[in-house]
C-alpha cells in the first residue's frame with residue numbers, strides 16, 4: 001500500500017497492559033507517536049510470578065485507560081487511524097482476549113480494519129521502532145515468556161532456529177531470584193545482587209552441553225540453584241547470584257554461537273544480530289553478546305529497553321506491516337494461547353514435546 005498508515009496497537013499477552021500508536025511511511029519508515037505501558041508488577045510481586053487470573057482481570061480493567069493514554073499522547077482522534085492491531089497470541093489467554101476484544105470493539109465502532117498480530121512477530125520487528133535495521137537479521141528473543149533464536153527474513157517470514165525445551169531465560173532469572181528471596185521481577189534483583197558478588201564459588205551445570213542444535217533448557221540450572229539455596233547463608237547470596245548470572249549467560253551464548261554459525265550462510269555479507277525481550281536489559285548478557293558478535297563478524301543491535309520489553313508500539317508496527325500488504329483479519333479472529341511463528345518447524349520438530357493443544361511458541 002503506497003499511503004501513510006497510522007495504526008493503534010494493543011498488547012496484553014502477559015503482565016503489561018500496553019498500547020501504542022505508530023506511523024508507517026509509504027517507504028516503510030516508522031515513527032512512534034506513543035507507547036504507554038501499565039505494569040502489573042505490584043499485583044504479582046506477592047506471588048513471585050505472574051498469576052494468569054489476576055493478570056486477565058487487570059488487563060480487562062485497564063485496556064480502555066491505556067488506549068486513551070496512547071491516543072492522547074499521540075494527539076490523535078479515531079478518525080486519524082487506518083487500523084487497530086492487537087496481540088492475538090501466544091500468551092495467557094485471558095489477557096489476550098481482553099486486549100483483542102478491546103481492539104475488535106474499536107475496529108467495529110469506528111469502521112477500521114482489525115489486525116490480529118502474533119506477539120512474537122511484534123518482538124521480531126521491534127528493533128525497527130528505534131532505527132531502520134535492514135532485513136534479514138538473527139533475533140535472540142529473551143523474555144519472561146520466550147527464549148528463541150529466530151531468523152527474520154521478511155516482515156512475515158521467520159525461521160525458528162532454536163527455542164527453549166522448558167523455561168524461558170527470564171523465567172529462570174525469576175525463579176532463581178525467588179528461591180534466594182530476592183523479590184519479583186527477579187531479573188533486575190538478581191543482577192543487582194550479582195554486582196556485589198564474586199563468581200566462582202558455586203558449581204552450576206551447563207545445560208545441553210555438546211548437544212547439537214540451538215535449543216535451550218533451564219530446568220537443570222534451576223534445580224541446582226534450588227539445592228544451593230538450601231545450603232547457603234544470606235552472606236553467600238551475592239556470590240551465588242553472580243554465578244547464576246554467568247551460568248545463564250554462558251548457556252545463552254553457547255547456543256547462540258551455534259545459531260550464528262547456522263544462520264551466517266543465509267544472511268549475505270551484512271550480518272546482524274538483534275536482541276529483544278526483558279532479559280536484554282541485563283548488562284552482563286549485553287556485554288557478552290557484543291563480544292560474541294565481534295568474534296563472528298556480526299553487527300549488534302540492542303534496541304532501547306522500552307522497545308525490548310512488551311509494548312503496544314511493536315504490535316502496531318507488526319499490524320501496520322500486515323495492513324501495508326493488504327492483509328486484515330475478521331472480527332471473529334480467535335485468541336490463540338499457542339501460536340508458533342514458524343508453525344511448520346513447531347509441528348514437525350520431534351525434539352519438542354508440545355502441550356495438549358500443540359506447540360506454544
Ligand code: KG4
Pocket residue numbers: 014142143144145146169170171173174185186187188191277278279280281282283308309310
Ligand atoms: O519482555 P518482558 O518485559 O516480559 C515478557 O514478555 O516476559 O520480560 C520480563 C522478564 C522477566 O523475567 C524479568 O525478570 C526479566 O525480563 N528481566 C531481566 C532484567 N530485567 C528484566 N532479567 C535479567 N536481568 C535484567 N536486568
Ligand code: ZN
Pocket residue numbers: 119123143145309310
Ligand atoms: Zn513478550
